[in-house]
Structures are given as structure tokens and as C-alpha cells.
Amino acid sequence: MGVPAARIVFDEIDRSAVADAVTEILATGALTLGPWTERFEQAFAAEHGAPHAVAVASGTAALEIALRTVDVRDRDVVVPAVTFYATAAAVVHAGGRPVIADVDPRTLALSPATLEAALTPDTAAVVLVHIGGLVTPAVDALRAICDRRGVPLVEDAAHAHGSSYDGRAAGTFGLAGAFSFYPTKVTTSGEGGMVLTDSPELRDEARIYRDQGKGSFTTNHHVRLGASWRMSELNAAVGTVHLRRLKEFVETRRRVAQRYDAALAGLDGLQPITEPAGSRSNYYKYVALLPAGVDRAAFKRAVAEDFGVRLSGEVYDLPLHLQPVLAPYRRGPLPVAEDLCSRQICLPVHSDMTEDETDQVIEAVTAVHRRLAG
Template structure:
């Protein structure tokens, strides 16, 4: 039996609920910015104890809208070097300049030291990315540094559905949090994104930007440089149905992660990324660092020979080494370069079976003995 890198979970009842919603939507003819979008927004906000939510077409759109609201055009935005291309792309598309910062080896997230080294007199915003569904314990210090400088803090929470730190949910630490519903996320709408904020002004601005910058839905006057960032009613219906399982999905992933961590303790030199104190992560990814000198490609190939496919890294190439972003690079960022080169991600699904967990652990142990022994 093969264990896939990821598995998207929609049970029979969910599929039936989505089908009923699609029938209703198509019958009504209201295909965008309708009641299902509002329902999805309300449910997601409630699940994260946030006052306001705005649904958009993607997590990348959510980030760009947030950056446009805080006003980064012609200014610098600090971005951790270890994140997906879209984080930097959103900065560029909003008119800003990404400034890459180093990360912490224990969380893969932006560190306070990295932020301090990356700040410039022109810094307008900082993007904090919750890699793999873990919120760094440096979050409060990062917010304090931003507040001292009058700089906006934006959370890239694309991985962080349902995650908390010290009892507070992702999306509540900055001025706004941007979430993704790409198919592999803990909950999905097929495609889509969401902004969470405590600010009515941010909410209202986001609604303008997502609908071509129009002053109202029915009017043809444009007051912002927006775009077609709406979420369709069909996607909203899928997202709202899937969101009903958020707590169960998170707990299922946490249960698998606990087993992995306990069993991998016997593999000397293989270091799982452990959950920080006060953090309750969703384990969107289960991350482990290989020892120096172990060839990651060989290790992944050996694991695959046992029918286990390791999921994509987060991330294998830091932003300042991405060919399309080299013009923004400014010297080495050693921690990001090291963790990007050495980590792997074990399969972790929201409906993972015990026999699959055992198969992964057996494959990883055998491959590790062969490659690192």
C-alpha cells in the first residue's frame, strides 16, 4: 500500500452537502458575493475568534490586499527568506520591495534577530509566516518591534488554520491575517483565501479591493486599484462545509504528530521540529531536520522505495536564491539556507490510519539507517 504525500478529505456527507449547495446556488443564479460567501466568512471568523473576515480568491490575493491597505508602494517590506514565492510576489505586486530576513532554526519562522537586521528607514510592513502550522514564541516580540517603529505586522497564515499561541488564534497577532484554502491546506475551498482582522476599516477596505476597487457592488465607480479577487459562491460553499471539520482535522493531525515524535526519538540525529511551549499547531506539515551531510534526495528516494512519498518541503530553496527574486537578494542568510537544505516533511493527513503511520515510521527508519548509518 502506498502512502501519499497528501490526501484531501471529503466524506460522503460532505460531498452531498456540497452538491445540495451547488444546486441551490445554480438555481438562484447568485454565483458570487452572495449568502454562501457571507456564511463562510462568518464561520471562519468564529472559528478563529476574529471580529471580521473577508473571503477572496486566493491566499496570495489576501496578502496583496493587506499590503495595499497598509500602503507599501515604493517602500520596503520585511519577508522571511523561508517562505513560499507568493509571500514576496504579493509585496512586489502591491508596489513594495521585499527585504529578505533570516529565520529561527527551531521554528523556521522569522526571528527577532532577523527582523532587526532587515529593518530599514523605509520599512512599511513586516510579514510573519507561520510555517507548517506552528506559531513562533517570538511573535509578541516581533509585534513589539513593529509597534515601536510604527510598522504594520501582517500574518501570512496560509498554513495556520486553527492554530493558537498562548490561547490566541493565528490572524490575531498582526493588523490582519491572510489565509489560503489551496487544496492541500487543512481545510480547503478548492481555491480561495481569507483575511481576518479586528479592524472595521481593514474589513471595509478589503471588500473594496476584492471587487475591482468598486465603491459598491452595483455601481461602476472605482475608488481603489483593486482586481477580480472575489471568491465564487461555489468555492465558498465547499469551504464552509469543509470548515465544519477543522477541530477534528487538527486533532487528527496532532495525534499523528505525537506518534511520529515519540517514535523518531530513537533515530539519533534526526530532529523533528517540536511544538513550542504555549503553541497548539495544526501540523499542516510534519517537519524534521536531517543531520548535516545526509543527502536529502537519497533519503527521500529510499523512503519512496517503501511506498511512502514525502511531501514537498517548506521550502527547499529560500527566496533570496529564487531566480526571479535575485534582484532583491542582499547577501547570505545562513539559517534559512541551512534549514531549507536539510529538512523533510513526513506525510500527515487529516484521516490518517494507524497502519499508514506505522508504514511511514518503518520506511523512514529503514531509509535513515541506510543513508545516515
């Protein structure tokens, strides 16, 4: 049997609970901004130790809303080069200018040095991204730099449900955290996102922005340039049910990652991105770096064709400053990000992954590494 790149896990109990919720929602006719949205918000906030959560249509919307609330229009926003396109797109859509910074090769995240190098006199915000679910141990130092400059730190926590550093949950280190519930995430609502914050003012603004900028749900008085960023009750019900499995899913993924760590330690030149002290990843992605000179496409093709193991998409194969659509914001080479993006692979990690599947991946990666890098 093959090992897929990703697998979405809803067991029979989950499916039954979702079906019951959908029946209830359809019977009441309350299809948006109803009780299931509120339940999901409360449960997600509690799971991450935050006072407030606002459910929205996507992780991209969550990030854009957070940036709109701090007003980045015609100003600079620092973002890391190793992240998904949406991190920079949210800045542009909120009216800001992304300033793309290099990253720490140990964490794929901003470092204090790369952040300092990217700050400008017109910096309005900084976006810290938790790639693969790893919260950098430099997070407090990054927050301190932002505080000294009077600049808000916003977390792109799209990958980081249930991740933490020093016992504090991802999404709670800055003014706001933006989460995604795209289907492949550790927990999903099908589609959707969440704004997490300890600020009641930002919470209130996010509620306005998500509903076309209306001052209240029952009127057509528009006070902000919002959009249709609501989460449907159907999505909220799916998310509420799936969130109950978060701790279980994270533990399963961490066990898989621990076995990968041990196996890859014996492969000369293949370098996993491991957890620094204090960090506790959800292992949304298990990232490793191929030795320089190894053909990544050939590596992925060999593990698939010879061993039935599909490697998931890289995070990411092209850094932000080299994305064609972001060419207007390119300011020069970012050598660390370019090297990381050219060599990284992601080993499969599923929320219900078996020991046999883990063994199959280890066997495949070990054999192909020895063939191509030996």
C-alpha cells in the same frame, strides 16, 4: 498499500452537503458575493476568534490586499527567507520591496534578532509566516518591535488554519492575517483565501479591493486599483462545509505528529521541528531536518521505492533570496535559512490518517535513516 504525500478528505456527508449547496446556488443564479460567501466569512472569523473576515480568490490575494491597505508602495517590507514565493510576490505586486530576513532554526520563522537586522528606515510592514502551522512563541515580541517602530505586522497564515499560541488563533496577532484554501490545506474551498482582521477599516478596504476596486457592488465607480479577487459562491460553499471539520482534522493530525515525535526522538541526527511551549500547531506540515551530509533526494527515493511512502514537498527547498525571480532583492547570504532549506523533509500527515499508515511512515523513515545516516 502506499502512503501518499497528501490526501484531500471529503467524506460522503461532506460531498452530499456540497452537492446540495451547489444545487441551491445554481438554482438562484447568485454565483458570486452572495449568501454563501457571507456564511463562510462569518464561520471562519468565529472559528478564529476574530471580528471580521473577507473571502477572496487566493491566499496570495489576501496578503496582497492586506499590504495594499497599508500602502507599501516604494517602501520596504520584511519577509522571512523560509516561505513560499507568494509571500514576496504579494509585496512586489503591492508595489513594495521585499527585504528578506533570516529565520530562527527552531521555528522556521522570523526571530526578534533577525527582524531587527532587516528593518530599515523605510520599512512599511512586516510579514510573519507560520510555516507548517507553527506559530512562533516570539510572536508577541515581534509585534512589540513593530509597534515601537509604528509598523504594521501582517500574518501570512496560509498554513495555519486552527493553529494558535497561548490560546490565541493564528491570524489575530497583527493588523491582518492572510489564509489560503488551496486544495491541500487543512480545510479547503478548492481555491480561495481569507483576510482576517479586527479592523473594520481594513475589512471595508479589502471588500473594495477584491471587487475590482469598486466603491460598491452595484456601480462601476472604481476608487482603488483592485482586481478580480472575488471568491465564487461555489468555492464558498465548499469552504463552509469543510470548515466544519477543522477541529476534527487538527486533532487527527496532532495525534499523528505526536507519534512521529516519539519515534524520531530515537533517531540520532534526525531533528523534528517540535512545538515550543504555548504553541499549538495544526500540523499542516510535519517538518524534520536530515543530518548534514545526507542526500535528501536519495532519502526520499528510498522511502518511496522501498516502503511506498511519498514525502510531501519541502517547505521550502529553496529560500526566497535564492529564487531566480527575486534576485533583484538579494542582499547577501542567509546561512540559517540556506541550511534549513537544504536539509528539511516533510513527513505525510493526513486529516484521516490511520495508525497503520503512521506505522508505515515510521518504519520507512527509521530504516532509511539508519541506512543512509548510520
